[in-house]
Amino acid sequence: ETGVTQSPTHLIKTRGQQVTLRCSSQSGHNTVSWYQQALGQGPQFIFQYYREEENGRGNFPPRFSGLQFPNYSSELNVNALELDDSALYLCASSWGQDHNSPLHFGNGTRLTVT
Amino acid sequence: SQQGEEDPQALSIQEGENATMNCSYKTSINNLQWYRQNSGRGLVHLILIRSNEREKHSGRLRVTLDTSKKSSSLLITASRAADTASYFCATDPLGYSTLTFGKGTMLLVSP
Numbered sequence: 001e002t003g004v005t006q007s008p009t010h011l012i013k014t015r016g017q018q019v020t021l022r023c024s025s026q027s028g029h030n031t032v033s034w035y036q037q038a039l040g041q042g043p044q045f046i047f048q049y050y051r052e053e054e055n056g057r058g059n060f061p062p063r064f065s066g067l068q069f070p071n072y073s074s075e076l077n078v079n080a081l082e083l084d085d086s087a088l089y090l091c092a093s094s095w096g097q098d099h100n101s102p103l104h105f106g107n108g109t110r111l112t113v114t
Numbered sequence: 115s116q117q118g119e120e121d122p123q124a125l126s127i128q129e130g131e132n133a134t135m136n137c138s139y140k141t142s143i144n145n146l147q148w149y150r151q152n153s154g155r156g157l158v159h160l161i162l163i164r165s166n167e168r169e170k171h172s173g174r175l176r177v178t179l180d181t182s183k184k185s186s187s188l189l190i191t192a193s194r195a196a197d198t199a200s201y202f203c204a205t206d207p208l209g210y211s212t213l214t215f216g217k218g219t220m221l222l223v224s225p
Contacts, residue, residue, distance in 0.1 A: 004156070033212045033213075035215075040217075041217055041218075042118075042202055042215035042216050042217045042218050043157070043202070043215045044215075045212055045213070045214060045215075048212045056212055088154060090156060090157070092157075099144040099145060099206050100144070100145055100162060100164065102147060102159035102162055103149075103157070103159065103204075103212075103213060104159070105149075105156035105157045105158070106156050107155045107156040108154070108155065108156055110154070
């Protein structure tokens, strides 16, 4: 069983630039959720994709967008980067819409915006 | 916004002691889950308790849930240095599509 993998592990960008983060879900999982975790805080929900459709969104502006592909891998895109976007971005996969299905997390991408 | 709130924010104990962390939340839930995070890495699922359950055990972990008080506790018995990590409660609020996490409790277990 392959776990959730995220790339890259670290990234440094300049304010105003755009970034794309990638996530491969655990085999057999068709739902991907993205979270932003600022230093010393808990993960904040960005959005979720289920079978290639956005299935819920947290309180993040439209410059945060995403995609899910037919193989259930996913991308998170952030445009017009701001300093406050510096955080650990976590991807988590799960099966279907079962509310009792735990999330399986990748190790995240550490984004630094300067 | 955070649905759950862990208490304490930080906890320091000796190996062999028990560690208790509490979580309070605001709205009705389907279930409550606890996750562990080591030093800025991904979160690892520990245990899930459904809204109709009151207590659950898994190895050295014991979780309780009181839906009338909207609170949960996580007890780690006979702690080890390897238990040093941040612990988060996550709720699955009714009508929401995914989990909402608290700010976490940082546990330090000294040898």
